[in-house]
Amino acid sequence: MKHAAERFGALARGRLMYGDAMKELMLRFRLTPIYDETIREALMEHSDFDGVKGIFKEISEGKIDLRFFRSKDKPTPLAYHILYRHVDIPELIAPENVATDNMTRLRISIEGRSIDMLCFDCGKLTRDASIASLPDHPFCQDCSSKLLAPLFWSSAYATNILHKKQDKQSLDENEQKALTRARRSADLVIAYGRRAIIAQSVYGIGPQTAARVLSKMHESDDEFYRDLLEAKLQFIATRPFWNN
Ligand SMILES: [Zn+2]
Known part of the structure; x- marks a missing residue:
């Protein structure tokens, strides 16, 4: 979304952006061509449907083994982005990589004060x-x-x-x-x-x-x-x- 917005001239190029600011872009630009273009690119250029189909096929044929992983303390990085909207203080359940992101943000905001x-x-x-x-x-x-x-x-x-x-x-x-x-x-x-x-x-x-x-x-x-x-x-x- 950020790159699409930059190409449309709606955002200054190369601006640093972290977690929540990135997530806000989706709201800011919904109902605009920037949103449509982002979705189009994600589906056309960044998705590999044939690859996904291939994986599903191999799983159903038993060629790929499935293992289940349950994270007890914190959601996995993938699940976090789905769950964070539904908790009061998402930082508390943030996986390590998101926590590092929050830390960098805290640091930048303090040093800028x-x-x-x-x-x-x-x-x-x-x-x-x-x-x-x-x-x-x-x-x-x-x-x-x-x-x-x-x-x-x-x-x-x-x-x-x-x-x-x-x-x-x-x-x-x-x-x-x-x-x-x-x-x-x-x-x-x-x-x-x-x-x-x-x-x-x-x-x-x-x-x-x-x-x-x-x-x-x-x-x-x-x-x-x-x-x-x-x-x-x-x-x-x-x-x-x-x-x-
Ligand atoms: Zn003094």
Whole structure:
């Protein structure tokens, strides 16, 4: 479908596309000639009906032996693409190759993001730092401190609280909570550097889960991202409904 859409000029050529985006194409282009052309090509050029007939014939004649395989934990890669529409969190049943795809997607989406970082030493807020270009151990551009809290929303709010605290003003309960949470985030960044920022930018991963994942000190980025994806899915699968 992607290639047909590219040839029709409906999609820019060579754009990277993963799992769900590819599956959406079918919906986006249904009832268009792009859809018809895709089906035509699949049937005319990519299907080998004579070959299939031959295989069926040999099976019925007993020349090809049939073995049944039942996958207990996860659907096979072939079955997954049929079943995924009917489950709430398809990632949980994804076979290995699809899981790798999800991991790559998570990685690309995180590295493409930018965040605000608040220095707990001097109170300087750095805005819109791109995660992909952060050094392994990010530091404050004003005072070189590595005690940086990554902030993903309302960074002005957190900055304000920190300044109040530094001015020895009293904080209310919510402000104290927000500050404690940001401080715990910063503690992880000073200990684990850029990976602590990456971990905490994943949906559903707060300082506590991030600390658990980071303490494994993964040798490779792949293992690190695999654990992040698992933690994210765990969160989605177990979150209470009212927490949506
Ligand atoms: Zn600073």
